[in-house]
Amino acid sequence: MPQKPSHNGIKTVHLFVEKNRVPAFYPLLSRGIIVKTRVGCSVKTLICNYLGLSADYLEKRLQTIFLDGKAVDDTETTVVQEGATLALSAAMPGLAGATLRRGSAYAAMRNQITHQNGTCGESTKDGTICLKLFNLVAADIGQSFLEKGVLISGRYLRDFFRSASDKIISGIRSGEVDGVRMNTNQIANMDWEQTQVDLKLEAV
């Protein structure tokens, strides 16, 4: 079946998914999506101004934040640089979960993996980051990210199709790859290994 040529090696995938099956795609968000944004700004600025989440949501829900694998305490002074990985999570259980929380009373217990604050100038610029959405955060905002479209590694999509149950697969009503309509099995069996995917979901 002919397909439109992909741009920059990126395949666009548009899936029409039964509404109750959309959450099955959230684990893709936890593995990391590439987001074009402004960088060189604070974590708070990036989350509120460029990802479009409210300050209230940041304050109340985003209790655990990692920048390049290090726990963030102060979102106003921690700077996100080009190519950084930003992970967003709700509050976590367990002593480790409590320890990793923003501004935790236990923060001293993980000082070696605490993000040291940088100098936050206003020299922001266009760039990309890897964004990871975990647990309740993915459940809260995952659908809107997926509906807008997310850029992911093709390997993640391959893994998703390999592990998806029949119920999930049958919940994908139809799809398009680079604008060409295909059935779910055809999409699932494509070679996604070496490509990046611009994945967009439409709940039906």
Next chain:
Amino acid sequence: MDKILRINMGPEGAPKASEEPIGQYAGLGGRGMTSAIVAKEVPPLCHPLGKENKLVIAPGILSGSQAAQSGRVSVGCKSPLTGGIKEANSGGQGAQVIARLGYAAIVLEGKPADDTLYKVVINKEGVDIIADNSLKMLGNYALIDKMKVEYGEDVAFVSIGQAGEMKMSAASVAFTDPELRPTRHAGRGGVGAVMGAKGVKVIVLDDAGMPTRSPKDVEKFKEANKAFVQGLRKHPITGEGLPSFGTNILTNVINEAGALPTNNFQSGRFDGAGSISGETQSDTMKARGGKVKKGCHRGCVIQCSGIYNNKDGSFLTKRVEYETVWSHGSNCGIDDLDAISMMDRLDDDFGLDTIEMGATIGVAMEAGLAKFGDGEAAINLLKEVGKGTPLGRILGAGAAVTGQAFGVERVPVVKGQALPAYDPRAVQGIGVTYATSTMGADHTAGYAVTANVLGVGGSVDPLKSEGQVELSRNLQIATAAIDATGFCLFIAFAILDQPDTFNAMLDMLSAFTGEPCTADDVVALGKKILDYERDFNARAGFTSKQDRLPEFFKKEPLPPHNTTFSVKDEELDQVFNW
């Protein structure tokens, strides 16, 4: 709950049961009760599998009442794994039923003269100790099925599998859940081996005709319980996170922090974390018709357990907890949830501590007995343990013995007990608790509320690097106290963040006992328990030299952050300096 049931398995003729008033142990429950009895009555230098050791099973202070989350039970003894004092904690129905039967503790003492296996039946009429060798070498699942036919389904069971009968140091004691499945375990320290040494295969607990325990101040208790439940429900962890994803909600986050021990503690990151995360687990459970949330005992509000089905929709095991997903998963390089869940089922059936077994298989993989990532090989190693083959006997003795047997240097144990699921090179404060806990490496030893709530030990600036020792000390004190109440430790998040929920907990204790209960009382109780345990361990020959992490944590940098454990020995020695 004003009496102690003692079952002596050793007298000539037949085992004998006797009841006595609670006496000197009045006011104690859970870990407070087990540690007090062990410290006062067990000779510290005795052999853990000998007649002088005692196995103490104690519900918490509030167990058997209407208090939410009060269904934890403690099992204590001298540990065959560590050689020190042990308290292993479990959910399930056991605590509630033992408490309603009126017992503050059941103590198994002595040792049978031969290898006859017994079942113990306890109901309101009394205690029957019945020889039943037909139970020999049954797994917990088959055993409970057989017991249900004999005793019905309105009971609770406490049992051991094959591992306990073989007196393996990784053996657990199983407690049935509300569906009468043997899915909840007092896992740590080989408590199942001590029950096996007593010749007791199963305890049948029947509380028919026994009332729910009543508080001294009914109205105040009711009100406090209501506020406590509301606090748990409104908190994002106990009200949302745990019911949605279980404790395995942690896998992705701990992995992101670079603290998820992988391939026997060689790395803090696991490529396959997403495949075994709580998010993926919940999706899989839903897709297979499992249950995403349920309690491990009646009266649970948090509901962090669940049901994990096979691909064909049949029951395989409960929602596998984070510690097990880590131990059998990333620690062995395995990213297959079905393989991990099968190992959880086998652990429950054989009666094994999942943390110890995952760590042991990790060590065995490092020794070359299987390849990291090979789920089938890991399952086969576990089956060797269940069968009791010579290799299985070594593995069932735990990570330390396995490391010695196969010449492995990187063996993640403290006091002979395997480390849980957080690498102490990344989260150093947890390493302080692993090193100094009276129990051997234990993630729940320093878990609950801290100085900021209890107001002890001064305040620690959260953003300064100092203070790890102080935090660990206060956490260990608070945890010991919570373990005495019968409360699930997961209440810690709500009482940590919400002063009104903390006060509701104190009010509940106070209304129930009729005695005032303040934060100071909680601290005093925690210290008293730790004093019992430290004293026992000292008399058993433990010194500060045992309060150390294995050498490799100080020498081998942990990717991705390439940190080593840097808390000095002299700082560790200050943890119990109060």
